[in-house]
Amino acid sequence: MNKIFMPATAPINQYRIIIAILFVEVLVYLFCNIRIAAFQQNTFFGFEQDPLLWLIYFTGLPQFIVGNIFISYFIDVSILLLLTALIFKPLKKWLALVLFIFLFLFYCIFTAHLGHRNYQSGYLLALLPFLFVREKNKQIVFEFTRYFLLFFYVSAAYFKIKSGSIFNPDHLSHAVTNQFTPYFLEHSYSVRTSFNLYLISHHNFAQSLYFGSVIFEFIVIVGFFTKRYDSYLAIAILIFHCTNWFIMDIAPIGQIAFICTLFFSQKFCWKHQS
């Protein structure tokens, strides 16, 4: 069989857009004081069932980094500088590699100090293709991460259907009960807290929203068969996350650049001749 693949020129500007979105996401983290240097003196950490995280902490490296103010600041600043450099030179593999290592360490430290799994790990996955020099390899990895992204959202819908929660009329009303408690404690009322109370007392309406969220997640399955609608899928996922923030107080910061790769999948992913 003949080779059915053809090399393509790198879509440099589209790469830059993804890195720029990543840069903004990292800036949001820093503005929120979520940076390695801010964990100085914070000796509390906890794990869930993630042997990879256990292994990394067993080496003592994260504890060493957090315990050293100079290295902490060095990594925080380096992440910003490397992202800036990568916007200008998106094909420089070593920039992406060092950045990936630093962001990976940041993710591990952040997750451990948070004490539970953080699902907004898209900033690592969005960077994966940049670790490869050859354009074709980049495309292969982009396509692989694209399938990973699709699976991530479709599986969320699958678990909701499998558990039967989608058929439980009280499910979302119970699920949202804990989401805004600190706001009620601090009398920090807003339209979101009012809506939270509304959802708790209107089970059918709440469940119809839950049903809608499952549809938004499940619709992503289309991406397994064609890339033609990837932009619409990206919009659907972003809408899902926006409503998730409004209803559940869970924002997708750290995931947006990864989702936005779907807007460019025709350029990023593997080209082949029919």
Add this chain to the structure above:
Amino acid sequence: MTKIFLYRLYKESKIFFLFALIFILAYIIVLRKQMDMLIFPINSMFSNNSATDFSTTTYAVKLNSNIIRITDDLYLKKDFSENSLQIFSKWVKADGKDLMTGLLERKISDSLKRVPYLKNLTPPKSTLQTWPVWFVNFHHLQTRVGDNIEIWEYRFDLIKNNFILKDSSLITRQTVIYE
């Protein structure tokens, strides 16, 4: 057939294909074992719910009897404060035991052999005193010698479509002994 990703991958690069295959197989195993890992995430958030009533619990840190507000913070800081405070409070309530402590006790019966694992995989005992001070500083508040830092648990009940404070209990109290 030629459009299937794995088929194309197999034809183009055996190494990438092998990696993809191992990844997929590992993911299937992890999904079956229900181990939610960074590279194999199980996105089952809000698919299960064991709650039967509409009561809820939250935690707060008080500096000299004043609650440190977290909901005025930007989202990520608020989220981190809320979650890490909750996990820390549960850790204190469980007398410094967590998932890892229990796991190590089950897997390594020799307490001496357990020490290096406990050292790197569980927080040091001093955390009980240092973490509340860190939390205060994280919110850009200064502590002085003699300041009182308390962590409280608050329980709410849903009454007439509003959350009403049912009761509260003190989790831990620290007095700052150094600046």
